Amino acid sequence: MSSERSAERRIVSVDGLRLGDHACMGTADVTGDAPWAVFTAYTRTSLARREKVLLVMDPDDLTDDEVVTLLDGGSGRAAAARDSGQLVLRRNTEMYVPDGRFEKQRTIDAYRSEVDRSYAEGWSGLRVTADMSWAARVGLDQERLLDYEASVAPLFADPLFTAICWYDRRRFGDELTARIARAHPVRVVRLPDSPAVTGIPEGGRIAGTAEPGTRPDFVEALREALDHPNDSGPGHVVLDLRDLCFMEAHCAWQLITLASSLPPGSAVTVRCGELLALVLEQLGAARVPQLVVRVEGEAGAAG
Template identity: 65%
Template structure:
């Protein structure tokens, strides 16, 4: 059975980079200090395809601009073309945050407001940003001031023309600050494209990320554990939120149908998902599994 529903997103949820949309303000916690180039490549290429402008704010010690473009382009030509046309822009965090060696919150917010307005005036659908926040410890900005700044930029996202990922090196900033950053950013971004996050909820569970070859075992194990937590004497009701699953291979989809179909008569597994995943599950026989209810929402997932 299929029904069309709308449900609020959980606050502070972790999502794959592909799920970010205009108006989202997200943080990313990294270990090791190296930029997550595969994530930035997916983010950049998706944004360019949507006719959005991309601004990458890198640390001065990162790769030179030309090397960044070559890495993101990987011989395809689209990123290099965007760089030449101005759809892709590269700046250094020192010029955006501390151009004279001092950090002023109002000046930084004005700079980003100008960037959003410039992207709009140039005809782009919006502005997508990634910003390396390693400038802060270099100039002695304490944690409380940095948290206050991150909270203060909320008005920039009031109109859906701006999306930003602020990324922090956990070794440099520490676990306490990164945990606090998760509270002032509505979203956290996964640092890998082949990552899976499983979360228990009051009425079931949420699975986000990618259910592919690398995460197949984890995905199936999570399903088995979730659906085995039931009273063997009667039916079970379980809500499975897959709205932030950006990829699901056919094997994982079959496992979902099989496990739902093995539940006692009268059980109900409600799957909240995007239109594409709902369509594929129906094509695989979801309508023939009486225990399964597909709750279709607007976002899509690749299968």
Template identity: 35%
Template sequence: MAAAEDASPAGTMPVQQLRTGDHAFVGYGDDDAGRDVVTTFAWTGLAHNEKVMVFSAPQLAEAEVWNRLDAPGALLGAARERGQLVLSSMRALIHPARHFTPERQWQRIEEETDRALAEGYRGLRTYIDMHWVGDLDADVAVMMHRESHAQHLFTGRPYTEICAYDSRWFAPEVLSAMHEAHPCRLLPHLGALHGEQSENTVRLAGEADINTREQLIAALREGLARSADARRLTVDMSQLVFLSAACAVDLLRMAASSAAHDLIEVRCPPTVARILRRASDGTSTNLVIREVSRR
């Protein structure tokens, strides 16, 4: 119902929407959390013919890391044998240096990115568990400086990075600062739905299905109430990767019944737009569906 255009800046998103050049934060709070994030990140990189390096928590045995990647398996094993999938550590990355410095780490990441390109891959993506800070007895403030001054690794270069922070180990103020320092913030697991409210806008990221349906309805209801005086609401679903038919009907029904709104604009990826259009009966005269995409 409207032409495709670029989506709004990244912000909070599911791991499936990471693109080359993204620098992402993800937090976790237990030993089993985040398995689906690193697995999806790794598999996506392999599918895109990128080289993938996983720097897991130093306390994890290599066999356990493979289990987190849903290994062993023929495809992952082959990727490992040909060097496309690499398990490593920050200690090994910065070798022979014995102590962490941002400059040494930046240098090695740039070298590994160039190496991936020379090997015929489209780029490099890394998953870095930040427990390396304790393993190398690094200064947390120096690490924070690295994180907030690393944009040169990503600008104009085919490099993507997830930094995973254990909320049990890092202080709340460090987690808060690092959450803000990263251009992208990931949902902690697959299947989650994240909602944000701002003036006349509801932003939804993740997956809207039977498990998150009530959360979706609550977010839309709040957005409609907050924007009643303005008589227009933007529903930004540009970071949504799945919308069930039931949730699509919920959105359309709420839009059709909102006599207080002259315009409800839904910004969403083409796949979500198709679901909404198929579910629509054409009675919502105040509804505009606008396709957006990340580039």
């Protein structure tokens, strides 16, 4: 990792993670059933990019089958990914303290082996999420934990290795969680479950998720963003979807349908990441003259 890269401090939603990011997430950044809402978007995006996903969970968390069901969302993709080896589930005690003791170099070597294995298996990279509660479980000294977080920097010199370290503030306390956050170049925060529309001069920005559970809200958000005072004539609207964590194919199809229903001469410019642009292309966006898709920034999530 370059000194310039390590000096960065960014606060992003999960879709804003860049390849090679070393990120942390804490209970102050997410609420409710988190971190699974974040990890679900993160996993689905990674699987769509043909990256290998390694979820390192606490032994007291959901069972492996429950995790796959949660990530799957009825699509069958997470189950297929586990069967193919693209999705791997492990427990943090196995990864960090297999014999009850923490050894920094052993752990770093284990992650390096996982990176090498993902390449050997033909995946385009490795994405990790790690529940760090093992450190509180074994009573690891704070300075040793902070030293470990600083020592993994060479792993992220490989731009196709990306990781989120999950810290539960209830286990680690405010002061240590804040110090750990400063030891990471990136902090991940959760966007709202229900899509939120923010007005911009040219149209609207939609943030959140677009999947079966939020589909009605998303369609309503689309209608609100695409609405303009002169319904009888053409208009030009910019729709910023760069803060959308996840969009399923049906919601993407709804966007195309709504754009095609606008008067001839209208233009809807969609600003989004490469994955969403690809899904829109596959669903026929190019055949809708009112729709212009513009790829900007980091890849958004779609599925």
